[in-house]
Amino acid sequence: MKHKRDFKALEKRRLKGAKLLARGMSKSEVARELGVARQTVATWEQRLAEGGKESLKRGDLGRPRQLDAGQERELGKVLMAGALAAGYPTELWTLPRIGKVITRQFGVEYSTGHLWHLLRRLGFSCQKPEKRAIQRNEPEIVRWKRHGWPALKKKPSEKTAPSSSSTNPD
Template identity: 50%
Template structure:
């Protein structure tokens, strides 16, 4: 059920005392959500857009950037742990960025490694005694 054992005991006691109607009368517990479901749906759409569309310089979402977007858009501030939970609830998971640039030219890299790099390497000092 995803709740603490004590909560189940409380529910059982309510059921035993007042039946199913007593359980239905229990108010919702916990702090109210700071973002409405519609806002979460908007946030998901925003996260699927390009970061440059939101004023960031690179195409890499971080928890800090997501938090900045949420604060700018909805005026609500979350801890990074809570941002992580929100992203998980929206279906996002951690992704490791590719280390190589998209614009990388493999032929130019190969040419540089074969021709330019060997010329730049230090030559051993050979001194005659």
């Protein structure tokens, strides 16, 4: 019986263990019946005594979030308002800047690696700014590409010299 990463099956097994313990089976008998270590059954028994059957149900996995849902919404609003509104000299949001805003507003520190998870959860994605000058003159660029560039390009020379290719019979 393989239960790895099947969280529903694991929860079901824990609850079945609780029923068997309630019927008066020993920890060793429950462990053999369910294919787990006796110590695992002892842990279930302790959790049952402290919190009842609810304590055997699956809780949240992983490290708890540092910001609650309201704080995450507030952060989203700050990011949407822009980096200039947050006191930065340019409109570019970077991970270190976002980390500083979170620390300043919520007193919580995130590593830059974990900030990616937070930003994705909020619906943000990585955007690279275009590397173009703000003062570009688009009509002049188009004119130059049509007239200036072709005048500078090398034109193929007339075939006056013989070919040095060994495949050409001339």
